[in-house]
């Protein structure tokens with residue numbers, strides 16, 4: 291069937307080769323279009339990093355300090371976050387559907403602080419993740435924990451679902467109270483998650499050898515924040531993690547438990563996206579905190 295309109299050969303620009311863009315995230319070049327597109331919403335393609343705001347703590351510990359009123363304390367932070375990690379309960383009940391921020395949906399659960407934390411299952415169906423327009427699904431993995439096998443298989447189930455529907459899986463490496471948090475452990479935990487198919491891994495920063503953790507993990511690592519520490523220390527940790535290979539942070543308490551959460555998240559952005567030093571980040575935090 292001939293084309294309806296007459297075109298000249300020039301319209302096809304036969305001498306101009308079609309551009310083929312390399313995908314910006316490590317280890318993600320062979321993923322499908324939908325998954326890459328979702329990852330490109332979670333991670334900023336211009337820096338290759340993300341400031342993911344983690345507010346999912348309630349799924350095992352109830353109303354955590356700073357998260358008592360997500361509507362009052364967290365919603366004002368949304369403009370400064372690249373992505374938001376949370377449960378479907380808080381998403382549906384509190385987060386405005388008009389928010390353009392990509393959602394990283396917590397899909398594992400089933401444990402509480404009153405019992406064994408590693409006793410989790412998959413607690414959200416893939417259909418609900420799709421219905422909620424999630425850009426990724428987050429699953430806790432307890433390497434060395436009491437329910438290691440179950441938690442790994444939770445993750446592989448979610449990875450299989452995600453591969454079917456184009457949603458990446460974020461594996462969250464959870465460390466038991468009595469376990470040693472060192473580079474050797476995190477190399478093991480992150481590599482297992484990546485080998486079994488997770489497209490992004492969340493792990494803690496360690497002072498010694500963090501660069502070996504990121505080097506040995508073939509997919510992007512985001513740094514977990516952990517307990518609230520002074521702002522300058524949190525900024526130092528985020529800075530060093532990024533300089534040592536992390537593709538950003540997935541931070542909660544060090545942002546929303548700060549005295550000035552809006553100032554803090556902007557300071558974190560400066561060190562993560564603009565490679566500002568922690569001292570410059572702190573100066574920005576102080577300047578913004580003092581603004582009326």
Ligand code: R5P
Pocket residue numbers: 344345346347348462464514515516517540541542543544
């Ligand atoms: C991990 O257990 C959950 O995703 C946490 O709710 C999240 O990692 C906590 O973030 P942060 O340690 O920075 O408060």
